[in-house]
Amino acid sequence: MNVFSFSLTPFGENGWLATLSGGDMVARALAANAAADVLRNSSGVTDAVAGVESLILRFRPEEMTTGDAKKKLEDALRQSTSKTPASAPAIDIPVCYGGEYGPDFERLCEKLSLAPDQFIALHSSQVYRVLTVGFAPGFAYLGPLPPALQTGRLSTPRAHVPSGSVGVAGAMTGVYALASPGGWPLIGRTPKKLFDPHGAAPFIFTSGAAVRFVPIDEDAFKALEANPV
Structure with missing residues (x-):
């Protein structure tokens, strides 16, 4: 331990x-x-x-x-203990990287000297843990982020970040469960339903949960967006 x-x-x-x-x-x-x-x-x-x-x-x-x-x-x-059940399954988060879904993706690839496929492979190659939830309702801080992907926050935060956006900052990657302002460079977006106001637990992320990002293309994004799960 x-x-x-x-x-x-x-x-x-x-x-x-x-x-x-x-x-x-x-x-x-x-x-x-x-x-x-x-x-x-x-x-x-x-x-x-x-x-x-x-x-x-x-x-x-x-x-x-x-x-x-x-x-x-x-x-x-x-x-306090840092243990969670070893059998807890990881939450799969499908992500469409780059383009309109990740407006900072290409810039970060250039800055970090990574080909887009390398960046995606690194970001989706491991299981993350939800370190904490905060800043905005349902926002999940996940880590640790591979060192090769670590970067600073934006010099000027965005006034609006769409729900489902995935960003990176420092040693963490994060997911915006709801639309909000934000200063993390955005690399992609998930069509997965992250917030259910009628659910017993409205937000999908809880501290300690395991999370895995699964790359998808734009066609898969639109199909999942039309029929969210």
Whole structure:
């Protein structure tokens, strides 16, 4: 099991920020999310927000002291686990790369000195883990991204990114479950239904889930778009 450490600093008047280090990206992210799940059900806690390598705890001062809140956060992190069931199947996400679906794809291929087929093969060659979900409803941060595909964010974010868009930034790849503004370079888009407002779990992505990208062409995209699953 990956070993990680953490440091705590005050976060406003009624909060603590835990910053995780050591281990690997997946271990840190899943530990932060597991601890957040525990904390959200704790008396006196108003919110617990997990990031890829951080966790924020907010608490009610009339129900617990600052010291008690700090200890609760420490205990949750020490007890958290980064394990998920080994038998959990990967979620297949069909992706049409480049063109109108990935407006930054060709530029990134040139920047990273990769042929389009090489880029696609690298991006779709591994199973990713959902590190955390946030920034916008249902947005999935997945990793780790192969080093050869890592790049920076856009200098100017887009005001509108279509739902289903797949982007890359730093050591992660991400999927926009809903249309929103965004600053990640876009490499493709999926026609898969990522949000069901009537479902028991409206969004398809949850922390720790395994995800695999499956390349498709434009004809397959349009067929799946017409009959989403």
